[in-house]
Amino acid sequence: MHDGSGRIVVQGLTKQFGPVTAVQNLSFTVEPGSVTGFLGPNGAGKTTTLRMLLGLVTPTAGTATINGRRFDQLGNPARVVGAVLEAQSFHPKRTARDHLRVYAAAIDVPDARVDQVLALVGLTEAARRKAGGFSLGMRQRLALATALLGDPQVLVLDEPANGLDPEGIAWLRHFLQQFARSGRTVLVSSHLLAEIEQTVDQVVIISRGQTMYYGPLEHLRQSQSTRVLVQPADPHALVAALNEAGLHQVEPTPDGRLAITGAESKQVADIALAAGVAVYGIQQEAVDLERIFFQLTSGQYAAAGANPYAQAAPAGYPQQGYQAPPGYQASSGYQAPPGYQVPQGYQPPAGAPAPGQQPDQPTQPPQGYQQQPPGQGQQGGSSGFGGNA
DSSP states (O other), rough: OOSSSSOOOEEEEEEETTTTEEEEEHHHHHHETTEEEEEEOTTSSSHHHHHHHTTSSSSSSEEETTTBBBGGSSSSSSTTEEEEEOOOOOOSSHHHHHHHHHHHHTTTTHHHHOOOOOHHHTTTTTTBBBGGOHHHHHHHHHHHHHHTOOOSSSEEEEEETTTTTTTHHHHHHHHHHHHHHHOOEEEOOOOOOOHHHHHHHHEEEEETTTEEEEEEEHHHOOOOEEEEEEEESSHHHHOOOHHHTTTTOOEOOOTTOOOEEOOOOOHHHHHHHTTTOOOEEEEEEEHHHHHHHHHHHTTTOOOSSSOOOOOOOOTTTTOOOOOTHHHHHOOSSSOOTTTTTOTTOOOOOOOOOTTTTOOSSSOOOOTTTTOOOOOTTTOOOOOOSSOOO
């Protein structure tokens, strides 16, 4: 039953649906004893790849094997591979326990195993409830229980945390890690990058149906440059000091801080101290999976054109002054609509013109107000931190 290595090997895998190439020359290996995350944007080919691995889709070219064999060559595959691609395929009138008993009979395992997997996934109390009344999270647990019936050597899961509450996600993370530490293999696809980062040891990242990276997550982190985020009292002075020290990869962040690439926080703090620049906050930015993921997969479905809902630039960024639309004429006082009659007995406030009349002289600014000279504050362009600082 468990006489194979538990290794998943995908080699040169390609799948075309007519003119569409869903997967193109995809290659990676998933080793036993670890949890491997299978990541990629929507439409990258993840589900198609998993379906080819499980014998549900025939590859156009290449191979996908488990224990060195295709899925249809495994004999009793449910005793080798447990898989969850969808969590919806339950008879709504059948109880959770009866659902599992049907599958247990199909793969020739005793009913005692049903009660074991119900306990494993935390559904013992719901065993006699009908699956049609289950929440999405409970259906996910029942699907996982179905995959575990054959005590498999390999688990292949597509979005297993979908619908789980925070407690359920933490439980799933612990369960998958314990399953892998027993010498078994876990391949899990998910869009929850922050959760995947806490769960997996290895990652396979694909985009446009091709492998962008596969290997240990820690090696991927080490290949990325770290950044220091600092909040200085005088950004221009600090940038000048950093440049003198040979640190030129400095850019502003949307929240008004400076991001220095390829530096350590202690180094930046020492430079700021020597330059006499006060620092209100400094931190070494961790290289997280989300940032790496976007770097490796950016552009697959990038939107064309500017975003009409984009927010204005943060405070401190140079902006163009307001420009009136072409042909726009400013009104010179309020004009009452045609035919408007002033209500009988109405008296305008002291000094204010009556409706339909123009003021005798311009409105005076408040006391103490300093008016800008003409042209000031209408400068165009962008100064940036690397300009004339």
